[in-house]
Amino acid sequence: MDGVPAAPVAAVLALGANLGDAAATVAQAVRELRNTPGLEVTGVSPAARTRPVGGPEGQPDYVNLVLTVSTRLSPAALLAAAQGIEQAHHRTREVRWGPRTLDIDVITYGEMTSDDPVLTLPHPRAHTRAFVLAPWSWLEPEATLSGERVADLAAQADDAGSVTRVPGGAEDEDAAGPVS
Ligand SMILES: Nc1ncnc2c1ncn2[C@@H]1O[C@H](COP(=O)(O)OP(=O)(O)OP(=O)(O)O)[C@@H](O)[C@H]1O
Numbered sequence: 677m678d679g680v681p682a683a684p685v686a687a688v689l690a691l692g693a694n695l696g697d698a699a700a701t702v703a704q705a706v707r708e709l710r711n712t713p714g715l716e717v718t719g720v721s722p723a724a725r726t727r728p729v730g731g732p733e734g735q736p737d738y739v740n741l742v743l744t745v746s747t748r749l750s751p752a753a754l755l756a757a758a759q760g761i762e763q764a765h766h767r768t769r770e771v772r773w774g775p776r777t778l779d780i781d782v783i784t785y786g787e788m789t790s791d792d793p794v795l796t797l798p799h800p801r802a803h804t805r806a807f808v809l810a811p812w813s814w815l816e817p818e819a820t821l822s823g824e825r826v827a828d829l830a831a832q833a834d835d836a837g838s839v840t841r842v843p844g845g846a847e848d849e850d851a852a853g854p855v856s
Pocket residue numbers: 755769772773774779780781782783792793794795796797798799800801
């Protein structure tokens with residue numbers, strides 16, 4: 677998990693936010709990831725507005741998007757970089773699946789598999805989450821996750837009906853509008 681790869685590794689990151697100006701936060705996080713040493717952002721999905729899955733009732737909608745990256749960071753360093761950006765956006769963890777200013781999950785890191793609870797790969801719930809799978813499929817229509825087409829998984833997910841594609845660029849802070 678700590679090993680630096682011999683060659684850049686393709687990884688997939690999922691971003692989500694539903695507190696404050698979520699669209700602006702996600703756009704800023706993309707810029708921060710672009711500025712992270714050892715990381716090249718190779719693709720940014722359109723943003724999605726999504727209904728909250730799990731957690732307390734009455735949360736605002738989320739803004740979600742997916743990035744593809746090419747990285748020389750180890751898996752542990754990639755997670756640390758993601759968590760550092762979460763912390764810079766004042767991420768707190770009070771209640772499981774509660775509302776958050778910013779969440780950055782590592783969905784895949786090359787073909788690596790891991791059941792380490794600190795960094796499980798692929799992300800253990802990604803294959804059930806349209807809020808991850810749908811934006812990923814918009815960015816990479818032929819992508820697969822554990823041998824299954826991401827677009828098919830997105831269509832089958834329980835939350836498939838609560839994901840709306842947001843027009844405009846994901847790095848346009850106004851594109852997704854305020855969450856409600
Ligand atoms: N693939 C992964 N990406 C991000 N965090 C992971 C991953 N696998 C395990 N974790 C661990 O999960 C812990 C909890 O993460 P976090 O608080 O972001 O969960 P969550 O976003 O509320 O829920 P979920 O894990 O269902 O997305 C982190 O401290 C991290 O060590």
